Amino acid sequence: MSVFETTCGQVRGSDPDRGVVAVLGIPYAEPPFGADRFRAPRPRKPWEGIRDCAAFGPVPPQSAQLPGAPSWSPGDEDVLSLNVWTPAADGAAPGGAGRPVLVWIHGGAYTFGSGAQPDFDGAALARAGLVVVTLNYRLGFEGFGHVPANGADSCPPNRGLLDQIAALTWVRENIAAFGGDPGNVTAAGQSSGATAVACLMVMDSARGLFRRAIAHSAVGPCYSPELAGHLMEKVAAEAGVPATAAALAAASPETLVKASDAVVDGYRQDPYSGRHHWDPVIYGPVADGVQLPADPVSLITAGAAPGIDLLVCHATQEYWLLDAVGSCAKVTTEEQLNRFAADFGIPDSVTRGYRGLMPEAPVGDVHLALYGDLMFGEYSSRLADAHARAGGRTFLSRFARQRGGPQPVAYAWHCADIPFAFGNLDEESIRFLIGGAPTAADHHLSDRMAAAWAGFAATGGPGWEPLAATGGPVRAWETTDTTRAPAPGHWSDSGTVRALWRSFGYRPLRP
CATH class of the missing domain: 3.40.50.1820 (Alpha/Beta hydrolase fold, catalytic domain)
Known part of the structure; x- marks a missing residue:
């Protein structure tokens, strides 16, 4: 050994x-x-x-x-x-x-x-x-x-x-x-690991520890201190302890895990609980103004990550996975879709635009496309845009591999790209993600994605040209991949859909 x-x-x-x-x-x-x-x-x-x-x-x-x-x-x-x-x-x-x-x-x-x-x-x-x-x-x-300050001891x-x-x-x-x-x-x-990487890119305490970054399906935005404090109070109440540093430290990790799960379930069960009903994630990086001054996209826009090469990817049908595993609320009516958009502050023009791009689709599919781009696709693309416009060497790709016909057994959904990039397609635990045993074409795609990661890590070049400040080529990862400008008319891979989001801003979430 x-x-x-x-x-x-x-x-x-x-x-x-x-x-x-x-x-x-x-x-x-x-x-x-x-x-x-x-x-x-x-x-x-x-x-x-x-x-x-x-x-x-x-x-x-x-x-x-x-x-x-x-x-x-x-x-x-x-x-x-x-x-x-x-x-x-x-x-x-x-x-x-x-x-x-x-x-x-x-x-x-x-x-x-x-x-x-x-x-x-x-x-x-x-x-x-x-x-x-x-x-x-x-x-x-x-x-x-969030753990409240205890005098000078925080x-x-x-x-x-x-x-x-x-x-x-x-x-x-x-x-x-x-x-x-x-x-x-x-x-x-x-996913959350990609957003963590984006945070590390702009944190002074991580400066110089890495020279390149890969972010697949970054999810945003970060939390405000006010939201973190609000959620802490809900978890403390569920755990039956005072919302103090001493009481929280005295509670066992198991108690806080169970209390956190109970808070999440409460949001799931309450359709009028706002954003957290649709996205019951109650923890995340906090834009505290010190360690992490603001959401990383805004900091990268201001040039806070100089000298770091960045490779960004997102899947074209991210939220279909969350729907398949029952992790997001179902939307079956126009009223629910409108309430979802209102809870996230999505302008009506965006919702109307998605309906226009998907005229024959059921309302549930419109919701999944809208939600996937809100949480992952647009946020990831803005991360790449921001770094390129600030002068950073930046590459953008989209994972579009499906399996099956009009109703695939596996979509180009959240997490499916990772076993391809790691070269682990034969692992039994990922069969659901990729729709069964891998094909020869799948293995060929995996070889290409792993080579892109290896090339980027070695030299800063994954195999295609970087973005310019005004845009550039986008690699589409499919069983027959191409490098191209986004194709008009395809909602998850188009400049048309990106234009719909121009009036939407990502800011740290508040209660």
Whole structure:
């Protein structure tokens, strides 16, 4: 087995598998509980001897049980760990130093998920020449819940982002031992993980920790401190504790997970509870004016991410997945569609425009198209636009691969692009996402997407031309992909639909 030297001690990975060594569950910070609960992460203390790292570490507190991934067990505390996949040399040790590094930040509505999910296995990308890192960070209330100030003793917001910064700091200090180049790091993520990457791009405390960023299906906008405080009060009430730092710290992680789930369910059951009825996500990055001064799109527009290359992608039918798994409220009437638009402040002209682009579609499909672009498509595209206009080297792509005919068994929906980019199409747990066993055309698409990630991480070029300040080519990922300007008349991939959103602004959400 391969042994690697880190700043905290030696770690032992697995035997090479098809030319790749996996080193799993490496702690990058102290357990964030006890006196350290709700605090910024602290550096890990050194250990004696060789630490066996052949299994994933415990996942952070959450109620989700994801296929093929470990679930949280109350009492697990050593949850801040990361995993490394590195090409082996002669089947036994990492090869020549200086390989590009990709650090993956998982999504999951800032509430669930981990770096141990099987679709995030880094072996295929390692065989493509990268050193791949996935990580766990604090989720839900532990990572993003507002904790009131207790005199001079306060707990920082955005603790999950601070964990990610601590992991990137570990990478800078240790990744050379695994064959990686600490000066050539790409931070990558999907969904809430993509928005986390966008936040890291503009945070002073993350400056210099990575030179490139990949954001798939970034979701926005961020929360205001007022909304974070309002949601904290609802969670505290559900948990039966006072809304104070001391009382929240005394509540068990399990209690706060259950209380958070109850608040979410309350929003789901109340059709007149505003935005959170349609999108019952109650945690996220907070634009606190200090660590994160504003929503990242506005900061990137102002040039706050100089020198960082950016690769953006979103799926063309994002919200069809959320509908398929029952994670969003059904819309079956025009009245519901109008109430949805009003709750999000979407101008009537946008809603009318979508109806015009989809004249034969049922109202539910109009809602899903509108919602997917609101939350993911338009926000991601604006992220790319903002960076390009500020002078940043920026690439934009859209995942459009479907499976089936007029009623596909798998749409080009949320999360489906990630196993293609990671090269993990044969993983059983993702069969639902891609509509069954992969075809030869699917494998060819996966090879191209993984090569784009590897090329971008290595050189800043994924294989097509960057955007200019006035626009540019968009790569469409399909089983026969093309690089083209958006095609008129196709609502999820057109300049026409983007024009509908010009009057809509993203600002930090308020109560």
